[in-house]
Amino acid sequence: MKSTGAWAWFQKVVMNWTSISARPLAATPNFVFAGGADALGFSVLISLDRDNSQSLQEQIYTRIREQIMAGVLRPGSPVPSSRILAAQLKVSRNSVIFGYERLINEGYLVARPMVGTFIADILPDQAVGATPNDSTEDLSEISESRGAHVFSGRQHGILNNSSIPIDFWTQRTDPRAFPLKTWRRLVMQSLASAGHNLTEYGDPCGLMALRTEIAEHVGSTRGIQVRPEQVVILAGAQLALNLVLRLLASQGDEIVVENPCNQGAAYLFESHHMRLRPITIDRSGIDANAVAATDARLVYLTPSHQFPMGATLSLEKRRTILRWAQRTGAYVIEDDYDSEFRYDGAPLPAMKALGPDHVIYLGTFSKSLGAGLRTGFAIFPEHLVDAAATAKALLDNGQVWLEQAALARFMQNGGFMRHLRRSQQHYFSRRNALISRMRERFGDVDLLGTEAGTHIAWRLPAAFVPAHNIKAIARTKNIGIYTVQSGGGHEYDGSQFEQNWLLLGYASLSEDQIRAGIDRLEEALKTNEITHGSAQLSRSPLAPS
Ligand SMILES: Cc1ncc(COP(=O)(O)O)c(C=O)c1O
Structure with missing residues (x-):
């Protein structure tokens, strides 16, 4: 029987609501409407509107962010794995991964390798709220009323304990070279x-x-x-x-x-x-x-x-x-x-x-x-x-x-200078391996920072989906590449760099690892939707013709 009128509307809305729950899925019905906390102390409603012009990943991002800001999702609480949430919402896992990645990049969620993903203890909006107008008086009032400290700040991303097999992490030198x-x-x-x-x-x-x-x-x-x-x-x-x-x-x-x-x-x-x-x-x-x-x-x-x-x-x-x-x-x-x-x-x-x-x-x-x-x-x-x-x-x-x-x-x-010269040689070869493999696989890549240091920045072609999506796709192939924020940078007033550039550190990887990493990245991009509005790509749009 075809649904009509108010019933159809009700079905559409309710079928698109589900509960984010850290509980396993086994007995989860098609839709869950659970108010209050579940056994793990964490449950929340999320609604997706499939007729909305906003993509599902954007809706997931927006709904979760709203609930964090409203205090419904509390700092430190776990969020369900992307697999569980995707199954509950009946969306692709990538939609959830992309939504989560953006929340992680912006500091609302924190991924703890091997443990799970959590609402950040210090939310970015709170940290931004620490404006220069906060007077000392205001701060002492806050500390007295909470019996807490006067410090306010956000954690910077210097630590990376992840065990991604090929990790272009920006802050790592070669442990074998020590x-x-x-x-x-x-x-x-x-x-x-x-x-x-x-x-x-x-x-x-x-x-x-x-x-x-x-x-x-x-x-x-x-x-x-x-x-x-x-x-x-x-x-x-x-x-x-x-x-x-x-x-x-x-x-x-x-x-x-x-x-x-x-x-x-x-x-x-x-x-x-x-x-x-x-x-x-x-x-x-x-x-x-x-x-x-x-x-x-x-x-x-x-x-x-x-x-x-x-x-x-x-x-x-x-x-x-x-x-x-x-x-x-x-x-x-x-x-x-x-x-x-x-x-x-x-x-x-x-x-x-x-x-x-x-x-x-x-x-x-x-x-x-x-x-x-x-x-x-x-x-x-x-x-x-x-x-x-x-x-x-x-x-x-x-x-x-x-x-x-x-x-x-x-x-x-003189040992330090000798060590420096050796490291310079190694990193020079690794940089060269990275640039030439990127050119072989992606054509005329737009790179910045190649002449020095231990990492480079890659400007993505205009047709590509945002950098955090590419980062998430790479992660599914066990490749670590980084957006400005996740790579240890921070962009104020906008997201031009955050959306369009990726960072790749090369000092800790062998030339073979670098080449394998870029090959796998190209493979992953080929088999995913990486350009706006396109279906699956048979080949990278950047590969030489
Ligand atoms: C811009 C910048 N300054 C300084 C450092 C080094 O800081 P530290 O000497 O505290 O390890 C880093 C990290 O490698 C960095 O990226």
Whole structure:
């Protein structure tokens, strides 16, 4: 019997409602209308309208986001697996995966490998709500009323515990390249002559032998002429950035950031209740004239290899920004996180070398040796050295001695430079393997950031579905590729980069893995709907004809 009138409407609406439940499906009827919490404490209604012009994945995204924002879905609660939800909603699994991926990318959901997917503890809208207008008074009121802390911030994506077989993760160097035997020897030698170093406090700014080596190293490789006293050793560039803010930033200060920006930096500035002024980058880095038109006191830049997009800041732009800093008394924070790896063209001088008094330079051994060492440094202008030393002592009383001693020996005996040259060779070959395989499989690919660093950015052709969908398709084939947000970047005011670009880190993969990864990616894209409105593609639209 054909349904008519109100009955047909009722059927259509009710049949499209289902409950998101973490319970297994076995006894689930065609539709479930469950109010309140289920046995696992999590149940919610979701409605899909198949006549709606919005795609099913968009509807899934929108409905879940609405319910998170309304507080119906509570922070920390689990969401059902994509398989279970797809079965309940009677939609393809990809629709759910794409909806979830977008919610993950935007920070509403958090995927915990091998455990499940959960509503984020700190929602993006809450974090954005931490505006510079929040006064200290407001914050203390909040903390009193909740008996909680005054900190508000969002978690940046630096950790990736996933075990994806071929993972183009942006933040990973090659574990096989770590000079383990040499390191063991250096540590043993250092221990043998440790003396009182393990039982006494050292200089909070770091071991002088290491500061001396770093001063020489940046002199010869980056043209930066400094005294060792200007170098402060810290547990990574992220902590160095914290020290810089402790020294130079107050709540409500304006700070210019590249857009898109390094998540770790941007979220740190947000958590300090600074006013972020994102300025969009192009292929030669940030818009320098726009920077010079601001009243900001600080600008955070990654000039050698913009994170996450990979652009190199042109010399002209560097000079424009430095003239502005000189004129206004502003400081440039130059994060030179991966400048050891440059494959094409001579490196441009560091901004610190061009404008020593106006630049605080951040360096790290996370890319050249390994992030687990947790060793980085900041180089301050002469006039900030005393204040930096006091602030550093208050921050942490000093850095672990043993690693500093081993690293100083490694640099002194030339081993570090030899290790760098070897790594440069490996990463150069891997970069070449990646670019040539992408060209073989996808034709004339639009890439950014290829000349330096350990990752590249790929601009998807205009006809492609958004980047997070491509990422999700790749994941079904055990390939990890990353959007701007999931790869450790953050885009403010829009989603041009988020939608249209993918990030691929290549340092930790062998050339064979890289080629296999790109081949599998092409396969996966061929068999999925990757262009807007098209049916299945028989071949990649980017493959050479
Ligand atoms: C832009 C940027 N700065 C700095 C770092 C390194 O930070 P850390 O020295 O704290 O490991 C990274 C991560 O690799 C990064 O992407």
